[in-house]
Amino acid sequence: MNLLIVESPNKIKKITALLPQGWHVEASVGHIRDLPLRDLGIDRSNNYRMHYAINTDKEKTVANLKAKVRQVGAENVYLATDPDREGEAISYHLCQVLGLDVKTAKRVTFQEITGPAILAAVAQPRKLDTHLVAAQECRRAVDRLVGWEISPLLTRHFQSKGYSAGRVQSVATRLVVERERTIQAFSGKQTYPVSAVFRTRTAEMLPARWVGEAPQTEEEARQLLQRISQARDFAVLSIEQQPVATSPPAPYSTSSLQQDGVKKLKLTVQQVSDLAQKLFEAGHITYIRTDSVNLSEEARQEAATQIRQQFGVDYAVGGSGRTFREKAGSQGAHEAIRPTHWEQATAGDTVDQQQLYQLIYARALASQMSDAKYDQTTILVAAARPGPEGLTFQSKVRVLRFEGYRKAYQEAVEEVDEDAALAEGAEGAALQHPVGEGEVMELRRARAAGRSQKPPRRFDEATLVAELERLQIGRPSTYASTLRTIHAREYVANGSVTGTKVKAKTLIWEDGKLREETRTETIGGDKNKLVPTERGNGVTDFLLRYFVDIVNLDFTAKCEADFDEVAEGRRRFTEVVPAFDNRLTELRTAAEVDLPAPKKAH
Structure with missing residues (x-):
């Protein structure tokens, strides 16, 4: 009889059905032990040795696993926890608790729960990767030290419980807070993008955008429209046709x-x-x-x-x-x-x-399909007069000729700034009849639509995850728990912000006359985004004042690089964790000088 230990009990039935007779499958239900709740659990005087305790909710699980190991014999136990650092650490803890030899324990991993994958894995067990275990312990030690040393100081500073700090959660909170402050402090200039509509000889309408720099003031916009209206004699300057291909995105990480x-x-x-x-x-x-x-x-x-x-x-x-x-x-x-x-x-x-x-x-x-293929046509329309000043407009049309990968998958539509789209004018209308170089085009309408520069958008969960990944902060497997924590601590909330309403003027030349229209733009408004709370602002200010290294983006990313080097065997736990702790201790000591004394129990 062989015993296969997985993490999730939800896998037991499926894997049991895939294995031949003589196999029994049990689950650890995740981690079976961790650092103690009420003690640091890290012995600084003994090379930062970690002291673990069996989780109280896993005592029955451990007792059951011990009984199964005794029944089949240690040599017939296969550790099939998840194929990552966390899974490697769980297998290590199982060895420690179940009396298995770490050096000879049979470790198996599989990327999918299918018959061939499971059978191949158990046929070729490997030894436990102690470098991966050490990397996981580095992460756990650093995260415990941050929470253990800083969270009590937050309580002292705010004279209230319920505050905590974390190596990744605090940086995630900082990103939301600083994005909000950037938006609130934003003061963008106004521009007047210019567009026009031309009539072809076949009576079709061709929208186009002026290729020059957008006027910066209303007066400049008026002067440009005046020049455009006086030019009148427009013709096709050039036509460029070229095939364009877009490749599919990668499969999901x-x-x-x-x-x-x-x-x-x-x-x-x-x-x-x-x-x-x-x-x-x-x-x-x-x-x-x-x-x-x-x-x-x-x-x-x-x-x-x-x-x-x-x-x-x-x-x-x-x-x-x-x-x-x-x-x-x-x-x-x-x-x-x-x-x-x-x-x-x-x-x-x-x-x-x-x-x-x-x-x-x-x-x-x-991801394994052909490129999508388009025919892209770029048409330049220019004024014959006044000549030297160069009044040139551009219109681009892209027509899908072969769907390729888009037959199976299309990318998510990104948020569109409706005010910007309106101000810059439409483009891309397909003509039913081709135009030729030198063909005369009739100017039907020109406009300069005032628009204000917009601040960056607030994060939602998707864009915050993308930013954390871009900055190499944390690991994707931890992002869900990070978001859950900053919500639970009430550092951020999902909300909508109305923004500031401003008047925007559009100048339109049509039928020989220049008229004005007024519309309203919204600056800094968002729907269903992550907004920092008063608590989130307070915690971020505290950490930036006293523990700037801990919420420093580069420093936090370097921690991940350090953990990777430990996983690869190029650095050791006893190098990374003490160095981090020494700096943390320096910051904590300096912070304690400014903070109020802890409240005494009555």
Whole structure:
């Protein structure tokens, strides 16, 4: 009899059905032990040795696992926790608690819950990767030290409980706070983008934009419209036609799936993570905690077969398939997220699971499909008079000629600044009849629409995750818990901001007359975004004053790089953690001088 220990009990039934007789599957239900709740649990005087305690809610689980180990024998135990640093650490703790030899314990990993993957994994167990364990312990130690040392000082400063600091959560809060302050302090200048509409010889209307720099004042805009209206004699200066191709996006990593789930399905990051976990446990998709954007060679070939069957040979990219450049800081330890069965276009037990699966399926399939192809035509229209000043307008038209990957997947539509679109004028209308160089064009209308520069948009969960990933802060697998924490601590809230209403003037020349129209623009308004609370502002100000290194973006990203070096065996736990703690202690000592004394218990 063999014993396979996984993390989630939801995997037991599926994996048991895939293994032959003689196997028993049990679950650790995540971590079985952790640092103690009421003590630091890190022995600074003994090379920062970690002292763990079995979680009270896992005592029965541990007792059951011990009994199973005694029943089958330690030599027949296989540790199949998740294939990442956290999973490696859980396997290490299982060894410690269950009496397994860390040096000889059988560790197995698989990227998908399918028969071939499970059988291949148990047929070739490996040893525990102690470098990965050390990297996880580094992260845990640093995070415990930050919370243990700074959170009590927050309580003293605010004379209230319920405040906490964290290496990633505090930076995430800072990003939301500083974005809000940037918006509030923003004072943008106004410009007057100029556009025009021309009538062709076949009576079609061609919208175009002036190629020059937009006027900075109303008076400059009036003068330019006056010149345009006096020129009158416009003709086609040049026509450029060229094929344009767009390549498909990479298959999903953890963070890009979270972002698309928020944008396309209107879910939260936590909901996306929970749904994806269910799909993985059911064997529908590969492992969900990954920063890779590439599929295995075998998966690329399987996808190509499916593409040819569904869409035809022209839609398959050909060769050995398409690969993508990994992002900076990517560990690339696992495949990108993909379906385990390409012939299965739908899967999931609930509507939300099914919708998320369809996203994953479509994106993975599209990544191995041909480019979308367009014909792009750029038309320049210029005035014959007044000549030297050069009154030139540009119109671009792009026509889809071959759908390619877009047959399976289309990118999420990004938010559009409606005021900017209105001010800059429409462009891209397709003509039914071609025009030729030198063809005379009749100016029908010209306008200069005043618009104010806009501040950056507030973050929502998707864009905050994207920013954290861009800055290499934290890991995608932790983003859901980070967002959950800053909401629970009431440092940020989901909300809408009305913004400031300002008047904008549009000057329009038409039928030989210049007239004015007035519209209202909104500056700094947003709907359903992350807004910092008073608590979030207060905590950020405190940390920037006393613990600037902890919320420094580069410093926090460097921590991740340090953990990566430990995972690769290039640095040691005993180098990284003490160095971090020494700096933290310096900052804490300086902060204590300014803070009020802690309240005495009565």
